[in-house]
Amino acid sequence: MPASLQYRDLAVRCVTSACHLVGRSAGDVANRDTSRLELQRTFDAAFISAFSEIFNNIAIHAYERSGEGGLRLELTPHDDHLVLEISDNGKTFDLSAVPAPELESLPEGGMGIHIARACLDELKYTPGPPNRWRLTKYLRAEGEE
């Protein structure tokens, strides 16, 4: 799809649908207890938050808001986790060089990668071309292995 912010909502819908496939294939959602449904809502929100920031990063930084160029999404839902691989041909990026924001100073930027890292179990980036992002998140309660 085009790596333009105008397409992010479409991409979010695809990713949301994939989130709904994680851990929900083995039984009827209506039979799940409320704590499980809350866990799934939290999972969806976290994954979408992370994905939105990575999409922004590609559209704004890798392609410099040009609206040109594209990205490819590959979603692999598992029973207990979701893997999303994103590839793009924009400018490369040094993920390890991104500092943690100083939250006490109420920053107005530099929070995107922090949000993505905090919302996922694993965030990987391999410079290209094509550049490859890999986002992984497990559906489990806090403290659960």
Next chain:
Amino acid sequence: MALTFSTIDDDESELVLKLGGQLDALSASELLPTIDKLIAEKRKLIVVELSDLELIDSSGVAAIVALYKRSRAVGTKLKVVGARDQPLAIFKLLRMDKVFNMA
């Protein structure tokens, strides 16, 4: 989903800014003229109401932070209320729920 926003005058000194839909890298700039106007009015209190906000990203948070800082600079108090689900989780993650008294 696009950003929706409206202002409700409680009285001359207080105003509610109600946001809905998505506040993100694409839509945050739409708020700028409204923010400029609210800052210029030097109200006593601005309440940012987020119960209809479905999604926020770091750019959307930055817009709220900018409004907060600019409000404070002109002596206007700012409260953020009603956030839920994904937006509330993001404010908590960034520890801004305490700054904005979002209990």
